[in-house]
Amino acid sequence: MGLETVVNDIMDVAHAEAAQKKEEADTEAAQIIEDAKEKAKKIKGDRLAETEAKIERLRRQEISSANLEVKRVKLNARKEILDEVYNKAVDSISNLSPSKNEELLKSLIDKYEQHGARVYSNKESEEIVKKLSSLEYAGNIDCIGGIVIENSDGSFRLDYTYDTILKSVYDQSLKQISDILFG
Numbered sequence: 405m406g407l408e409t410v411v412n413d414i415m416d417v418a419h420a421e422a423a424q425k426k427e428e429a430d431t432e433a434a435q436i437i438e439d440a441k442e443k444a445k446k447i448k449g450d451r452l453a454e455t456e457a458k459i460e461r462l463r464r465q466e467i468s469s470a471n472l473e474v475k476r477v478k479l480n481a482r483k484e485i486l487d488e489v490y491n492k493a494v495d496s497i498s499n500l501s502p503s504k505n506e507e508l509l510k511s512l513i514d515k516y517e518q519h520g521a522r523v524y525s526n527k528e529s530e531e532i533v534k535k536l537s538s539l540e541y542a543g544n545i546d547c548i549g550g551i552v553i554e555n556s557d558g559s560f561r562l563d564y565t566y567d568t569i570l571k572s573v574y575d576q577s578l579k580q581i582s583d584i585l586f587g
Contacts, residue, residue, distance in 0.1 A: 482586060486578070486581065486585070489585070490570075490574055493570055493574070494548060494567075494570065498548045498549070500549065505529065505532070505549060506532050506536070508549075508550075508566075509525070509532055509536055509550070512550065513533070513536050516553050516562055517537055517538065517539050517553060519560075520539060520555050520560075521554065521555055521556035522540045522541070522542035522553070522554045522555075523537050523540070523554075524541075524543055524544065524551060524553075524554070525541075525545065525550070525552075526545060526546070526549060527544045529549060529550075537551075542554065547565035547566065548565070548567050549567075550564050550566040550567070551564050551565065552564065
């Protein structure tokens with residue numbers, strides 16, 4: 405065996421080792437690439453699930469906000485209608501016929517004048533109240549109608565103005581009025 409044969413044997417062994425190392429490196433590289441692909445796939449899946457969850461959360465928030473806005477608009481509309489009903493009632497009372505106003509004032513005076521010493525009314529009802537009541541007429545008050553009866557020292561007042569009566573009836577009947585108007 406000559407030197408050339410030894411060199412060829414060494415070269416063959418070196419080539420075999422290099423081929424084996426290359427094959428191992430290729431296998432390891434393939435595994436690394438496969439692991440990276442799996443990791444990327446998992447990250448992509450996690451991100452997709454996270455994004456879908458965010459989208460669902462935002463969708464629910466938007467629906468909730470829209471529902472609240474609808475409720476707010478409905479409540480505002482109902483309040484406007486109730487205010488309009490109240491204002492129409494005030495207008496109706498303000499425009500009572502003189503005979504109806506006198507009839508109501510007489511009823512109030514007959515029922516409550518024994519509880520006081522002085523009586524007040526609005527300017528429009530002054531003459532009628534003076535005619536119907538035996539109490540001292542104490543002056544005008546700002547109201548749509550009715551009377552206020554006061555004791556002699558002013559420490560006790562009965563407010564039977566149409567404004568107060570209407571407000572009291574309205575407040576007590578608000579639920580019933582709302583049920584009638586809005587079901």
